[in-house]
Amino acid sequence: MTLRVAMVEAAVTTELRRAVLRPHHAVGTLMFGDDLPDAVHLAALDGDVVVGACVLVPHPYPHRNEPAAWQLRGMATDPARRSQGVGAQVLGGAVDAVTDRGGRLLWCMARQVAVAFYERNGFVVDTAEYVEPYTGLPHHDMYRRVSAG
Template identity: 55%
Template sequence: MTVAVRVVDGAATRELRRAVLRPTWPVGSLMHGDDNPQAVHLAGVDEDDRVIGSCVLLPRPYPARPEQDATWQLRGMATVADLRGQGVGASVVARGLAEIAHRGGRLVWCEARVGAVAFYRRHGFVVDGPEFEHAETGIPHFPMSRAVPGRVGT
């Protein structure tokens, strides 16, 4: 499958993120990062320009390593359900790492749902702490991070 990944406005990926990550929220709800001018929204699109994957990148301190500078949070990873396992998420993560490197990031972190830990491990992330219950969703997560490869200026 060919996936193009682009920087977009948050509205372009909002419904996919809501449907996958917060299905109980009303259609049209603002999602995390939508009102943050520093957020970088990425959309994976197919040959028909349909949004099939997404993530949001936010410059944020990593609670597990407060002394680390130039940290970015990856969140809002979502892929159309019937396309999971076909490289959509991998393409989005790869572009996300490139965007963070371009912006001077040194470390990227996420709060990974238990079911997504293997996905993130395949992309170089490591578990940085114990499992925890996400305050908003009640779903078990793990803190994960990785160095940003190819960082500009290093």
């Protein structure tokens, strides 16, 4: 598998994020960050095919006083490509993108089923389990320091 992670326009990753994270939404529905000018959209590309994606937005982390915090949103991997390292490559690209922009902390609202994945990739659980109101699914807030300073 030869993947590359690249910064792309939002529309390149919208459908994968919708299909994986909000399958009940209609095809063509905008996803979080698609209309935010300061959002960074990353795609894991196998040739021209998007097999993984995430969105990064500069946003304070509510549990730590870190002014250079970025939130990871819309983390999605094509179900046929799970457990092949795609997600880890996307996260690596996210860490690089945040670091390149002066960020020092990357955080997310992780679905319970993804906590072990994030822990394997350097994130720390920072809250007790809670039910996220929109999805109705159990989550934990997690963070990772991305650069020294």
